[in-house]
Amino acid sequence: MASSKKSVARWLSVTATAAMLAGSLVACGSSDKPVETPDAGDVESALDEKSSLLVWGWDPAIEPVAAAFEAKYPNVDVEVVNVGTNADHYTKVQNAITAGKGAPDLAQMEYQAIPQFALSDGLADLTELGAKDLESKYTPAAWNNVLVNDGIYGLPWGTGPMALFYNSAVFEKHGVEVPTTWAEYTQAAKDLKAADPAVRITNDSGDAGFSTSMIWQAGGQPFKIDGEKVEINLQDEGSVKWATAWNELVQDELVAPISSWSDEWYQGLGNGTIASLTIGAWMAGNLESGVPDGAGDWRVAPMPVWEAGDTGTSENGGGAFSMLKGSENKIVAQQFLEFMTASTEGQTITLETVGGIPSTVAELANDEWLNREWEYFGGQKVNQVLADSANNVITGWQYLPFQVYANSVFADSVGQSYENRTDINEGLKAWQSTVAEFGTQQGFDVTSK
Amino acid sequence: MSLTKDTETVVGAGFRKSKKSWSGWMFMAPFIVVFALVLLAPILYAVYLSLFETRMIGGSQFVGFDNFLRAFKDAQFWDGVLRILKFFAMQVPIMLGLALAAALAIDSSRLKGKNFFRIGIFVPYAVPAVVATLMWGFMFGDRFGLIGNLNEFFNINIPSLLSANLILLAIANIQIWTFTGYNMLIFYSSLRTIPEELYEAAELDGANQWWIIRSIKLPALRGAMVITTVFSIIGSFQLFNEPNVLKGIVPNSITSYFTPNMYAYNLAFSGQQHNYSATIALIMGVLTMVIAYSVQHFGTRKDER
Numbered sequence: 179m180a181s182s183k184k185s186v187a188r189w190l191s192v193t194a195t196a197a198m199l200a201g202s203l204v205a206c207g208s209s210d211k212p213v214e215t216p217d218a219g220d221v222e223s224a225l226d227e228k229s230s231l232l233v234w235g236w237d238p239a240i241e242p243v244a245a246a247f248e249a250k251y252p253n254v255d256v257e258v259v260n261v262g263t264n265a266d267h268y269t270k271v272q273n274a275i276t277a278g279k280g281a282p283d284l285a286q287m288e289y290q291a292i293p294q295f296a297l298s299d300g301l302a303d304l305t306e307l308g309a310k311d312l313e314s315k316y317t318p319a320a321w322n323n324v325l326v327n328d329g330i331y332g333l334p335w336g337t338g339p340m341a342l343f344y345n346s347a348v349f350e351k352h353g354v355e356v357p358t359t360w361a362e363y364t365q366a367a368k369d370l371k372a373a374d375p376a377v378r379i380t381n382d383s384g385d386a387g388f389s390t391s392m393i394w395q396a397g398g399q400p401f402k403i404d405g406e407k408v409e410i411n412l413q414d415e416g417s418v419k420w421a422t423a424w425n426e427l428v429q430d431e432l433v434a435p436i437s438s439w440s441d442e443w444y445q446g447l448g449n450g451t452i453a454s455l456t457i458g459a460w461m462a463g464n465l466e467s468g469v470p471d472g473a474g475d476w477r478v479a480p481m482p483v484w485e486a487g488d489t490g491t492s493e494n495g496g497g498a499f500s501m502l503k504g505s506e507n508k509i510v511a512q513q514f515l516e517f518m519t520a521s522t523e524g525q526t527i528t529l530e531t532v533g534g535i536p537s538t539v540a541e542l543a544n545d546e547w548l549n550r551e552w553e554y555f556g557g558q559k560v561n562q563v564l565a566d567s568a569n570n571v572i573t574g575w576q577y578l579p580f581q582v583y584a585n586s587v588f589a590d591s592v593g594q595s596y597e598n599r600t601d602i603n604e605g606l607k608a609w610q611s612t613v614a615e616f617g618t619q620q621g622f623d624v625t626s627k
Numbered sequence: 628m629s630l631t632k633d634t635e636t637v638v639g640a641g642f643r644k645s646k647k648s649w650s651g652w653m654f655m656a657p658f659i660v661v662f663a664l665v666l667l668a669p670i671l672y673a674v675y676l677s678l679f680e681t682r683m684i685g686g687s688q689f690v691g692f693d694n695f696l697r698a699f700k701d702a703q704f705w706d707g708v709l710r711i712l713k714f715f716a717m718q719v720p721i722m723l724g725l726a727l728a729a730a731l732a733i734d735s736s737r738l739k740g741k742n743f744f745r746i747g748i749f750v751p752y753a754v755p756a757v758v759a760t761l762m763w764g765f766m767f768g769d770r771f772g773l774i775g776n777l778n779e780f781f782n783i784n785i786p787s788l789l790s791a792n793l794i795l796l797a798i799a800n801i802q803i804w805t806f807t808g809y810n811m812l813i814f815y816s817s818l819r820t821i822p823e824e825l826y827e828a829a830e831l832d833g834a835n836q837w838w839i840i841r842s843i844k845l846p847a848l849r850g851a852m853v854i855t856t857v858f859s860i861i862g863s864f865q866l867f868n869e870p871n872v873l874k875g876i877v878p879n880s881i882t883s884y885f886t887p888n889m890y891a892y893n894l895a896f897s898g899q900q901h902n903y904s905a906t907i908a909l910i911m912g913v914l915t916m917v918i919a920y921s922v923q924h925f926g927t928r929k930d931e932r
Contacts, residue, residue: 269897276901294899297684406684437876579683583898587883589883590882597790616898621682622684
């Protein structure tokens with residue numbers, strides 16, 4: 179008896195040691211590997227060798243871009259895997275980083291997600307790989323999105339300046355003018371609902387990305403980040419302006435409480451019961467592929483403004499591709515990044531596949547792109563409206579360095595205001611306190627106003 | 628655990644001073660290796676994780692039991708625990724009651740086509756939780772589902788079971804649908820072990836069906852009752868799939884800390900708080916063990932009396 183008990187104890191201690199070792203190994207896995215800036219010769223020989231890249235992302239344009247890159251460099255094998263959209267994708271990227279293996283070389287990364295992954299040491303700083311020289315290729319707004327504490331944590335791939343996508347057939351049928359200001363928008367919402375009780379001007383069940391974009395356009399700047407200092411005020415002028423206006427739309431049931439990207443949502447967009455979307459420019463391609471029933475009916479107008487004569491817009495979504503710190507093939511990965519985001523070839527494939535707004539100066543000013551008549555939108559020159567919005571984005575907006583987490587708990591607070599049709603401002607305050615507490619706990623110097 | 632104990636006793640009794648005492652361990656080795664790798668190692672690793680705190684700014688440091696103290700004061704965590712207890716109190720009696728009634732009915736030999744019923748009740752158990760949740764989720768909605776259609780057709784106003792205050796009922800419904808057949812099978816197989824002589828004796832004594840149920844069948848089911856209750860406790864405490872899938876349909880009805888499991892998951896994978904998440908998981912593990920053990924202890928002691 180005694181001897182067997184002892185061996186059980188030994189087993190336990192062996193396993194314990196193994197577990198501790200495993201723990202410390204994981205900790206080591208993410209340590210720095212200094213990279214020297216490669217010269218042209220290094221790049222050329224790296225591309226000539228047999229190598230493979232793993233790319234994670236959900237954008238349909240990645241596959242054709244990867245195929246073009248493989249055709250150009252036959253020795254490089256690029257594998258593209260869609261592991262999920264948005265939150266699902268980030269969860270898997272986070273898991274892979276924590277596990278210390280299985281992570282891709284490159285991952286799609288919305289601008290709002292970059293700081294969280296960069297600060298938690300998951301992404302490679304591309305400065306060492308010569309990314310600094312590429313700055314002039316991208317629009318300043320796009321470039322600004324990939325910088326975190328002077329490091330470059332991705333290359334911008336597309337931006338999401340907002341516009342009003344609307345179903346012109348529905349508006350015409352009910353004789354409702356397309357709104358240009360938010361006051362007109364509320365009125366149009368009432369008119370549409372009065373004309374047909376099944377129709378709503380839009381859907382909104384409480385979406386963090388949409389709310390922050392709307393606050394941004396209203397002139398709010400609820401998050402101010404300076405290094406480790408984070409100032410949060412979700413009751414600043416712009417935030418209150420948006421929340422107060424939106425209260426009426428939610429409380430009077432003028433917007434459909436349907437979550438974006440759900441089956442119901444696509445259904446509503448197709449059958450005309452959701453009459454418009456104020457959303458990022460990338461929605462053009464998504465409408466075309468996801469809502470075939472609406473072909474010919476949809477149009478694009480500038481995003482409504484707060485005062486007639488205003489021009490300021492904001493961004494919604496849009497993103498970059500980042501390199502994971504653990505990538506063992508950094509030189510080739512960097513070449514693919516540049517091909518995908520900065521080269522005319524890569525950007526052309528992307529724009530043809532999903533539409534949207536390029537992040538590069540050259541493509542944004544390209545007449546052929548600007549004057550393209552989009553069949554789905556009844557021949558409208560959609561890109562001109564979207565490009566105008568891109569030029570009018572209000573500068574100075576910042577996302578939290580832990581926006582992915584903040585957005586994941588948005589439904590706990592602001593979502594409850596939507597659910598119970600209570601004051602959205604109260605929801606914003608509750609969100610602020612959760613987020614501020616998280617920031618403090620994560621070691622940031624948080625001021626919550 | 629009990630397996631290990633038995634082997635120890637055998638080894639100890641039979642080969643106390645013999646060198647061959649290792650042969651028993653060799654037979655046990657595959658089990659012990661797997662047990663250590665998939666159960667002990669992760670638990671120990673979780674204990675290790677729970678003693679540290681990793682911050683985005685400042686890295687990882689040893690904090691002792693701070694994470695446990697934080698959990699005991701964490702309103703969101705206890706909100707989830709309370710919700711699970713409420714869920715358990717609501718769902719388990721109904722589910723086990725239905726399972727019991729079904730088992731007795733099938734066993735009564737008065738039911739025609741009992742094989743069909745037995746399989747019919749058991750079939751939902753074979754449906755994956757995610758599929759079952761989506762299926763029910765689409766029926767519950769008042770705008771798009773069955774309830775919505777009923778409302779529209781009869782011009783009535785059944786509230787959506789997916790609204791924040793009713794969603795627990797919706798989840799209970801899904802779990803009852805899924806697990807009644809499984810529990811029925813456990814009850815039914817224990818009913819089959821009752822010797823025929825008891826029934827014959829009862830009949831000779833002039834007992835009717837109700838007396839047979841009360842005096843023979845129900846006492847014989849006590850062991851199965853304890854087992855199914857313990858399984859249900861563990862099941863309730865692990866509640867994750869159903870709310871997590873429903874959150875995709877109705878994000879505002881289900882908070883990120885709806886159940887402790889969801890809380891731990893979101894802490895780890897959205898909030899990058901792996902250390903605190905491990906702490907929550909450990910506390911839930913201990914809590915489940917304590918409650919399940921006391922039910923078993925209480926139940927079997929009554930059985931022995």
